[in-house]
Amino acid sequence: MAHTEQERPEIYGVIAEFETPTELVEAARRTRAAGYRHVDAFSPYPIEELNEALAIRRTRLPILIFLGGLIGGLSGYLLLYYTSAIDYPINVGGRPFNSWPSFVPITFEMTVLFAAFSAFLGMLGRNGLPRPYHPVFNVPRFELASRDRFFLLIEATDPKFDREETAGFLWGLNAREVFEVEP
Amino acid sequence: MIQRMEAAPPELGRLRNVALIVGIIGAALTALGAVLDTRQFFFSYLIGYVLWTGVAVGSLGLLMVHHVAGGAWTLVIRRILEAATRTIPLMLVLFIPIAFGIHQLYEWSHEEAMAANELLQHKAPYLNVSFFLARFAVYFIVWLVLAYLLNKWSAEQDAQAETRALEGRMQRISGPGLILFFLTVTFAVFDLIMSLDPEWYSTIFGLIMATAWGMSAFAFAVTIFIYLRQTEPLRAVVLPAHLHDLGKFMLMFVMLWSYLSFSQFLLIWSGNLPEEIPWYLRRMSGGWQYVSLGLVLFQFAFPFLLLLSRDIKRNPRRLVAIALFLLAVRWLDVVWLVAPEAHREEYRSAFHLHWLDLVAPLGIGGLWIAFFAWQLGRRPLLPRHDTLLEKAFHPAHH
Known part of the structure; x- marks a missing residue:
């Protein structure tokens, strides 16, 4: 999906699709290790190791x-x-x-x-629920996140974010596909 | 996953030796106590007997729940529960002193007491020595047959690569087995404890004790599991997630016991009937009220609040501390059930704790744990070919 146009609109972030929870957890761990902080993961069911992999704070x-x-x-x-x-x-x-x-x-x-x-x-x-709109809904395959696919999102607000480099990084994590998320 | 067949870990041998020494000293002192004060001996012996039968028979119940429900997280303690059920023959041998103590323990065994009380005359067809012994024969046959079959099939699992048929068999017997379990435990505790006051009755009492015995067995199994967690083959499976699940199950027992015990108290308090309330009046006066309060605090409030914490449940040292604490409180609970009846007057009972009340449970417990540790060492600590075992290694992706 990485087209190269001259004038591209701002994007919300880059999202990668994985086929198994194990791949997602591994990818989350490596994304965190690479220095990304504005990261979120989506899965059809709770995966306990994700909290640890993404260093999500315990809720109050x-x-x-x-x-x-x-x-x-x-x-x-x-x-x-x-x-x-x-x-x-x-x-x-x-x-x-x-x-x-x-x-x-x-x-x-x-x-x-x-x-x-x-x-x-x-x-x-x-x-922040209920939330009728979220940019990730713009990715057509994202609806699979409630069925049998696992997604990892790196937001554009991340200081380390770079449109090309981040997408390439996600491809390198054995993603099945990588999409840009429109705002 | 586990290829090697390990010999019993040395920790188990150490446990067995220490338990055997405690058991022999405790048994010798208890025998001395029997000579010094025969009546007190029987009541103290009953406390120890109820406490440790609870661990053995409670393990049988938990084992059958595991087979019916089939969870990977209870698979990790299955061999511990199985070893505990193989001690039921020992409990049959240890029943002999109870059989000899019927006249000392139970007022209903005296003809003249029965003849003087019209209410008891109506209970005579149930409360008599020969039917009492016949009932215990039935309870033990049920427990021994269930324990024998489940242990036999579990051992056969180790010798086969494909064990689905055996797992199906264990599951099929455990459903009816659980019905028999609740019936036998209900009547066993009616006979052993409730009939100490032959006028008192509470239909929920069997369920309270089945829960309490389940709690004893579970706290004991968790203690052994954590004690052996560094040894092969458990080292590979003990994960915080397992401890977390075991901690939640322990919390369930604490809540269920509290719920049922309060239900019994509330119904008797509301009903305010003359046959029912003396049992509580004896426990709310003469010093026993502090023990009652202690039970509310230590078998409900304290472990309940601690076990709510996720960090405590996932920390093996803290979890084992709570499990041991619960086992100690189980002793206090059995003392509270039995001892006030030993020196009872009609509406009150003076607090009285004899040294035998502690020594007899320790003696029986020492012998029981030594027997248990010997049994546990005879088989691998995990059922190697069970189809659930793979899941037990990766509990995250249920």
Whole structure:
């Protein structure tokens, strides 16, 4: 795909297609070793070694989820405490109004619910999703990334990026094909 | 992948020798204790017996779960679980003192106690000495037959290149085997522990103990796996990903035990029935309430919070520390189940911990581990020809 025109528009980056996850991980490792930093990888399923190969930082999402769970659990307990001990106390078999053992299931459920909400919404927020448009969609074969192909993208913003050289570098990593990504 | 047949690693021999020494000293002291205080001996012996039967029989359950579900990550501990199931004959021999202690341990074995209590008269067709012994004969036949077949076919796997037929056979027997496992474990713990208070009943108790035994067996298998991780052939397969998976499974056991135990407590607390609550009242007074609180902290809160961490699960030293900690807490749990019944009054029980409560479990445990280590050394540590083994070496691309 490396045509040579005189006046070419700016591009978003260069993307390489691989046939196996092993090739992708190896390519990611070598890209990182070659000094590229603005690199992203696409795969139909999670590949754990990729995080390490691309030196992706661990997300801070767990803290958000923990806080969400904490808020859920507290609000669940307070709801029960308020309704059964303050607002409308009923004597059930002589048990105390604030019967913590019977409040535990709801507190637990609310903890799980709020933690799950914070996980889901926090993940979307930090990923920048939903995202109807992304330049990689301009590469026709990119839809295979959700089927059986593996892609490695080097963005043009990378300080080391050079249109010809980077494409050549990706070819050298045993890519099946290399495409330019229009912005 | 593994071409050479390795002799048992020296670590295993060291473990066996140390365990044997601890076992012999512990057994001698326990025998002394039997002379000094016969009644206390039987209760302490029961604690040790329940604790280590849990590891042996729990391993049988885990092994069958592995065969039914078929995961590469449990394949790495399969030979450890198998060696543990080959100790069930030892547990049969160690049952003999329990059989002799029935009258000391179980109130329902006394005719006059049964005659004085109308509720117990209705339970007499189940709670009597001959049926008790007959039931244990059935439990042991089930456990021994399942363990024998699974071990036999697993050994045949080593001699064949194509083992799919054997794997299919192990899988087919494990499905019905698991049903039998849950039934036998449920009734075995009803008989061994629940009937210490013949009036008390809790239908969920069998499931709690099956989970607890699974936890004991799993924590033990993880400990041995990490202890042997530097030796061939495990060295080639022990990856952080495996430890991570084993850690997650341990977290599952902690959560399931907590969930089921709280369910039992909540139902009995809400029901507030006179036959059910004394069992908890005894554990919430007289000093036992601190042990109850300790169990909530140490068998739930503490390991739960630690095992949430990814780094701890992937670090062999930390993971093995948690596994050993859980084994110690399992001892505390069994003490909590058995000991309050030894000195019980109707609604309370004074805290009482005898030195035999520690020494008898150590003695039985030492002998058990020595037997286990001997059995483990007799076969390769990995089933070399199992079709899942290739996946166990490359766990990333599931």
